[in-house]
Amino acid sequence: MAASGVLPTYQRYVNGVPVPAGRKTLRLREKYIILLVFATFGIVCFGAFFFLPNLQDRVTMVEVRKRFRDAGEGLFLPQQEGDSHEGKVIPRHDDDLVDPHKIDDKIRLQMNIEKDMANVKVKKELDKQGIKGEEVKKLQGNIQEDKDKILQKQKEEEEKKKLEEKQKALQVEQDHAGHVGAKGGEPQDSTAKEKRDTVRKMMKHAWDSYVKYAWGANELRPISRRGHSASIFGTMALGATIVDSVDTLFIMGLEEEYKKARDWIATNLSFEVSSELSVFETNIRFVGGLLAAYALTGDQMFKQKAANIADKLMPAFNTPTGIPYSMVNLKTGGTRNWGWASGGCSILSEFGSLHLEFYYLSAITGDKKYLEKVQKVRSVLNQLEKPSGLYPNYLNPKTGKWGQHHVSIGALGDSFYEYLLKSYLLSGKEDLEAKKMYDGAVTAMLDKMMQTSKSGMKYFAEYKSGRLEHKMDHLGCFSGGMLALGAKESDNETKYLKLGADIAHTCHESYDRTAVKLGPEAFRFDTTSEAVATRSNEKYYILRPEVVETHFYMWRLTKDQKYRDWAWEAVQALEKHSRTEGGYTGIRDVYQVVPQKDDVQQSFFMAETLKYLYLIFSDDDLIPLDKWVFNTEAHPFPVKGNHPASI
Numbered sequence: 001m002a003a004s005g006v007l008p009t010y011q012r013y014v015n016g017v018p019v020p021a022g023r024k025t026l027r028l029r030e031k032y033i034i035l036l037v038f039a040t041f042g043i044v045c046f047g048a049f050f051f052l053p054n055l056q057d058r059v060t061m062v063e064v065r066k067r068f069r070d071a072g073e074g075l076f077l078p079q080q081e082g083d084s085h086e087g088k089v090i091p092r093h094d095d096d097l098v099d100p101h102k103i104d105d106k107i108r109l110q111m112n113i114e115k116d117m118a119n120v121k122v123k124k125e126l127d128k129q130g131i132k133g134e135e136v137k138k139l140q141g142n143i144q145e146d147k148d149k150i151l152q153k154q155k156e157e158e159e160k161k162k163l164e165e166k167q168k169a170l171q172v173e174q175d176h177a178g179h180v181g182a183k184g185g186e187p188q189d190s191t192a193k194e195k196r197d198t199v200r201k202m203m204k205h206a207w208d209s210y211v212k213y214a215w216g217a218n219e220l221r222p223i224s225r226r227g228h229s230a231s232i233f234g235t236m237a238l239g240a241t242i243v244d245s246v247d248t249l250f251i252m253g254l255e256e257e258y259k260k261a262r263d264w265i266a267t268n269l270s271f272e273v274s275s276e277l278s279v280f281e282t283n284i285r286f287v288g289g290l291l292a293a294y295a296l297t298g299d300q301m302f303k304q305k306a307a308n309i310a311d312k313l314m315p316a317f318n319t320p321t322g323i324p325y326s327m328v329n330l331k332t333g334g335t336r337n338w339g340w341a342s343g344g345c346s347i348l349s350e351f352g353s354l355h356l357e358f359y360y361l362s363a364i365t366g367d368k369k370y371l372e373k374v375q376k377v378r379s380v381l382n383q384l385e386k387p388s389g390l391y392p393n394y395l396n397p398k399t400g401k402w403g404q405h406h407v408s409i410g411a412l413g414d415s416f417y418e419y420l421l422k423s424y425l426l427s428g429k430e431d432l433e434a435k436k437m438y439d440g441a442v443t444a445m446l447d448k449m450m451q452t453s454k455s456g457m458k459y460f461a462e463y464k465s466g467r468l469e470h471k472m473d474h475l476g477c478f479s480g481g482m483l484a485l486g487a488k489e490s491d492n493e494t495k496y497l498k499l500g501a502d503i504a505h506t507c508h509e510s511y512d513r514t515a516v517k518l519g520p521e522a523f524r525f526d527t528t529s530e531a532v533a534t535r536s537n538e539k540y541y542i543l544r545p546e547v548v549e550t551h552f553y554m555w556r557l558t559k560d561q562k563y564r565d566w567a568w569e570a571v572q573a574l575e576k577h578s579r580t581e582g583g584y585t586g587i588r589d590v591y592q593v594v595p596q597k598d599d600v601q602q603s604f605f606m607a608e609t610l611k612y613l614y615l616i617f618s619d620d621d622l623i624p625l626d627k628w629v630f631n632t633e634a635h636p637f638p639v640k641g642n643h644p645a646s647i
């Protein structure tokens with residue numbers, strides 16, 4: 001840039017003082033200074049030309065802003081690389097805390113930075129290893145795939161192992177089920193053998209008559225020679241006698257007869273009918289009979305049928321308390337209680353006698369739903385307050401409150417107590433709750449209900465709201481066997497064996513004091529008579545098993561010959577008074593020398609009465625009591641851990 005002629009010609013100042021314009025020529029020093037100023041200006045202009053940004057390119061404002069933003073990351077870097085405060089933004093200025101958006105932005109910024117830095121790190125690391133991003137992704141995918149494959153394989157192997165174990169167990173069941181005390185028991189003693197054969201022939205006669213005159217019906221009318229159905233079986237022919245008898249046929253080695261029963265069950269037994277049934281009776285006879293047949297033979301068909309029928313009973317448990325109703329309609333699943341039961345109550349002996357069957361069914365099917373139902377019933381009973389430690393016969397399934405305070409070891413109570421002891425035994429003595437409840441109930445009943453007659457006979461009276469009725473049912477005679485069976489588990493074995501013997505004696509007396517030597521439905525004790533029925537409607541005998549059942553337990557546990565003798569008396573009386581051409585019948589009045597017959601062969605005659613009689617004259621290795629537990633219909637289930645077909 002040229003300096004000459006550039007300076008303006010208007011008023012000049014030198015050090016703030018106007019310089020007079022009069023002088024036309026400049027002094028040398030002034031010239032020199034002007035030159036210097038021009039030279040400096042020239043240098044500055046020259047420098048600017050080279051060092052300032054290129055303004056000719058007309059940088060737009062957008063670009064400027066962008067550059068600032070890019071620079072921002074560097075400008076706002078809050079923490080140094082490698083700072084230990086991972087993921088946290090530490091505010092550096094107080095005003096950072098004031099504006100949340102600012103913090104938000106900062107967090108995002110921070111996160112981006114960290115992500116980028118992490119990426120860079122990973123990338124560096126991978127570059128070092130010579131692995132590229134795509135490969136990493138693939139590798140990660142492969143690892144996940146391999147993991148899935150391994151898991152899948154593990155799962156498959158586990159299932160295979162489970163199946164193999166199951167099949168092995170099944171094989172064991174089938175190989176051994178018929179052999180652990182399910183058959184045999186041939187007595188050494190020839191007299192016993194003869195008597196046993198007699199019982200076996202009775203069974204054959206009862207069975208053949210049923211087959212001949214009532215096949216497929218629930219029960220047989222031996223005199224009318226036709227089918228019969230009690231109300232407990234509803235209105236349909238369900239072959240109750242077949243299901244109830246099948247295990248006895250098997251135990252007695254009546255093979256052809258067993259096979260016929262088995263085949264009918266496999267092809268004809270069906271609960272897909274419209275009928276209203278007793279939950280209790282269906283459980284102890286049908287479910288119980290099928291479960292025992294399964295346990296004895298290992299035949300899966302029986303197990304399946306038992307589960308199917310138990311499923312039909314499940315609606316009965318749909319109550320507010322879990323205490324089931326007495327009856328269920330197979331078609332509709334509708335439920336109700338007996339009209340005669342106190343205040344719409346369920347019956348203790350009915351809802352309290354489901355445990356063995358449901359427990360065993362859950363064990364062999366692996367389906368816990370059955371066990372859960374009866375455990376609920378158990379826990380309700382356990383938690384309820386018991387008047388004087390006793391369990392009344394009536395319980396309302398809706399309110400969970402007791403009905404009338406009637407207590408009985410006979411009708412309406414009986415098998416509840418039996419199932420407490422037997423649940424404990426069947427569980428391999430694991431069910432301690434059952435044992436405790438059994439001990440408590442028995443102690444209370446011995447205290448409040450056990451009586452001694454004038455002549456010294458022991459009996460359980462009935463307890464009615466604090467008063468005693470000196471009557472004992474035939475049904476209650478099972479209690480001798482129960483007390484004896486529980487003796488070993490008690491605190492005084494001698495005491496309970498003796499009590500069992502006492503009850504056996506009393507019940508035998510009730511037989512011995514009749515004309516036919518078969519006992520009445522109920523017998524009473526008063527000032528003039530002992531162990532006899534005094535009411536006309538209690539004098540019948542309907543082929544019930546409870547007295548010979550107690551003889552069976554007493555024989556097994558004491559080996560006292562008198563129990564075999566008493567059992568034989570019963571056999572002879574049955575042959576004399578109950579046997580007809582068309583099967584066995586009940587008797588209307590046991591005190592008449594030539595009694596009237598009731599014309600019904602009850603299904604429990606073959607299930608229980610004849611089975612216990614047969615076992616009394618067999619050796620103990622047939623259904624040994626340490627390996628089997630009988631349900632209340634005399635159907636044996638294997639004790640846990642003691643049998644291949646158990647749990």
Ligand SMILES: *[C@@H]1O[C@H](CO)[C@@H](O)[C@H](O)[C@H]1NC(C)=O
Nearest residue numbers: 215216217237264267268269
């Ligand atoms: C059993 O089932 C078969 C075939 O369904 C039938 O023919 C037969 O009548 C049935 N028997 C009885 C006794 O119900």
Ligand SMILES: *[C@@H]1O[C@H](CO)[C@@H](O)[C@H](O)[C@H]1NC(C)=O
Nearest residue numbers: 491492493494495496498499
């Ligand atoms: C067991 O009970 C009997 C009564 O039956 C009694 O004499 C005996 O002392 C009792 N034993 C023990 C150990 O309590």
